[in-house]
Amino acid sequence: MVSVTIKNLTKKYGETVAVKDLNLEIKDQEFFILLGPSGCGKTTTLLCIAGLLKPDEGEVWLGNELVSSSGRDMHVTPQKREVAMMFQDYAIYPHMTVFKNIAFPLEVRGKDKREIVERVTTTAKLLGISQLLDRKPKQLSGGQRQRVALGRAIVRKPRVFLLDEPLANLDAKLRVKTRTELKELQRKLGVTTVYVTHDQVEAMTMADRIIVQRDGVTEQIGTPDELYNRPANLFVAGFIGSPEMNFTDCTLIKDGKKLWLDAKEFKIPVPAEIVPKLESYVGEDVIMGIRPEDLYEREFVKEGTQKNAFRMTVDIIEHVGPYLLLYLRKGRLSLVARVKHTKAGVGQEASIEMDLSKIHLFDKKTTKAIL
Ligand SMILES: Nc1ncnc2c1ncn2[C@@H]1O[C@H](COP(=O)(O)OP(=O)(O)O)[C@@H](O)[C@H]1O
Numbered sequence: 001m002v003s004v005t006i007k008n009l010t011k012k013y014g015e016t017v018a019v020k021d022l023n024l025e026i027k028d029q030e031f032f033i034l035l036g037p038s039g040c041g042k043t044t045t046l047l048c049i050a051g052l053l054k055p056d057e058g059e060v061w062l063g064n065e066l067v068s069s070s071g072r073d074m075h076v077t078p079q080k081r082e083v084a085m086m087f088q089d090y091a092i093y094p095h096m097t098v099f100k101n102i103a104f105p106l107e108v109r110g111k112d113k114r115e116i117v118e119r120v121t122t123t124a125k126l127l128g129i130s131q132l133l134d135r136k137p138k139q140l141s142g143g144q145r146q147r148v149a150l151g152r153a154i155v156r157k158p159r160v161f162l163l164d165e166p167l168a169n170l171d172a173k174l175r176v177k178t179r180t181e182l183k184e185l186q187r188k189l190g191v192t193t194v195y196v197t198h199d200q201v202e203a204m205t206m207a208d209r210i211i212v213q214r215d216g217v218t219e220q221i222g223t224p225d226e227l228y229n230r231p232a233n234l235f236v237a238g239f240i241g242s243p244e245m246n247f248t249d250c251t252l253i254k255d256g257k258k259l260w261l262d263a264k265e266f267k268i269p270v271p272a273e274i275v276p277k278l279e280s281y282v283g284e285d286v287i288m289g290i291r292p293e294d295l296y297e298r299e300f301v302k303e304g305t306q307k308n309a310f311r312m313t314v315d316i317i318e319h320v321g322p323y324l325l326l327y328l329r330k331g332r333l334s335l336v337a338r339v340k341h342t343k344a345g346v347g348q349e350a351s352i353e354m355d356l357s358k359i360h361l362f363d364k365k366t367t368k369a370i371l
């Protein structure tokens, strides 16, 4: 088990820069997730760690061992890296039993029979598939097949797991269940894991830390909590969270000592504690963000806690089990609020309050977070 360090890694395919100047320090035993929309360079990053691709620039380290370096023109082969990789389209051999499938990487490496039996048995037990060892893949469900593929990766006791969208082929319910199991398994095995997904919910629920990538560029690295509560820029703020954060253009205006965020449809006072940070933006256009769960209907807010209601029309009410989504409109402004109850009906007006301690502000030019 080792840490994984990536220094100034760039990888191109012809003109396409798939990964640009990536820097990462993944800790030993960490569950680290590469997150971003399709085509942002996640798989390319993973293949560079595995050694299946050679970076154009930069270095890859496994613990203290330098495994790729453009400067020294060195590149350790995938076989010698002792990492296991599992792809979305994992292939398990249809003519082999489950036992044989899991044993395969050990047989290739010439391990002796007794060790193979012992390791395969332990692995199968860990994955809860002991009773399936004599079956062929076609006698398995999708979830069971996925586990066999995972077993084949685990059985080698690799130093690092590299998993590329491993749950993508499972149905929604099984995906949620497997998410938890995989996380538990990783903790039990204590193997450093680099996991690729485009699904922000998957990333948020499983990761110790996440990197958000876009077009080969790093947008932010942090814990799920940091990404959610302190997004570094507009892209991360919009990418993480569902339904996504509400955004609206505002102007910062000064009135005596007070600052106001003026969105035309409403005007809200800037909380005193953040005024100093915003002085330099007076008169400027900024983008304000507020998450749906930080909007409330006034009737359900405790007296005396807030004083910033503005009236909006309820366009749609969506019932999502534990909560309701209110699609609100006023002039050009549309907001989504996530609430527990509502007194308003579709087409009616509601008094909406905003938790001012939860607003996010972004520089309109750079899209970087101001707060
Ligand atoms: N073998 C390839 N040849 C040319 N371009 C590629 C190749 N593989 C990936 N790319 C391009 O590199 C970029 C990053 O791809 P990839 O790492 O697969 O992204 P992700 O896994 O995040 O979807 C994309 O623009 C993709 O089209």
Ligand SMILES: [Mg+2]
Pocket (backbone or CB within 6 Å): 042, 043, 044
């Ligand atoms: Mg990919």
